[in-house]
Amino acid sequence: xxxxxxxxxxxxxxxxxxxxxxxxxxxxxxxxxxxxxxxxxxxxxxxxxxxxxxxxxxxxxxxxxxxxxxxxxxxxxxxxxxxxxxxxxxxxxxxxxxxxxxxxxxxxxxxxxxxxxxxxxxxxxxxxxxxxxxxxxxxxxxxxxxxxxxxxxxxx
Numbered sequence: 001x002x003x004x005x006x007x008x009x010x011x012x013x014x015x016x017x018x019x020x021x022x023x024x025x026x027x028x029x030x031x032x033x034x035x036x037x038x039x040x041x042x043x044x045x046x047x048x049x050x051x052x053x054x055x056x057x058x059x060x061x062x063x064x065x066x067x068x069x070x071x072x073x074x075x076x077x078x079x080x081x082x083x084x085x086x087x088x089x090x091x092x093x094x095x096x097x098x099x100x101x102x103x104x105x106x107x108x109x110x111x112x113x114x115x116x117x118x119x120x121x122x123x124x125x126x127x128x129x130x131x132x133x134x135x136x137x138x139x140x141x142x143x144x145x146x147x148x149x150x151x152x153x154x155x156x
Contacts, residue, residue, distance in 0.1 A: 006141060008073045008134040010124045017069045021062035028058020071122035073134070075141050080110065084121045091118075093145035099138045101131070108135050 032054035035046040067085055074081045079092040091110070101108040101123070108123035108131065123131045 004076065004137075004141065006073070006075045006134065006137045008120075008122050008131075010069075010071055010122050010127060011130055012126045013071075013124055014069045017065050021065045024062045024065065025058050028054055028061065032058075071120075073120050073122045073138070075138055077141065077145065080138065080141075082110070082118060082120050082122075084119065089118060093142055096142055099135055099142055101125075101135045107131075108138075 032051040035051050035054060038045050070083060070085055072081075072083045079090065080096065082089045082091070091112075095112055095114075097111045097113050099108060100111050100117070106125050108120045110118040110120060112118060123134055125131060
């Protein structure tokens with residue numbers, strides 16, 4: 001058995017999310033500072049609480065964007081752990097038929113023996129060679145597992 005561990009996180013998506021979250025905070029903070037004086041009809045005025053609420057909304061929006069930095073895949077000789085934006089899976093290699101990265105697909109997926117496909121959002125097509133190398137490493141780990149049957153079709 002190999003004691004190699006493969007850990008993959010999306011690269012480009014993480015950069016885009018962090019930049020977007022920072023931009024959201026700046027925009028909402030700018031909006032908060034511009035909320036002064038009377039409202040459009042003059043019946044009310046913007047208070048400090050309104051400004052703080054706008055900053056709070058910016059923080060919530062930024063945290064929502066940062067959820068997309070959550071995906072990760074960790075694999076070793078025992079199995080693979082997939083953490084997507086919503087949901088996590090811990091699978092032994094025995095239930096995995098193959099590792100797929102179809103042409104035109106936005107991310108790689110695991111083909112399971114029950115004919116399900118489990119998306120691995122951490123392996124983004126936008127990451128190009130980084131994703132291809134990670135898929136190759138996952139396929140090597142999967143192929144090295146003794147429970148993988150020889151009569152299974154080759155992974156695509």
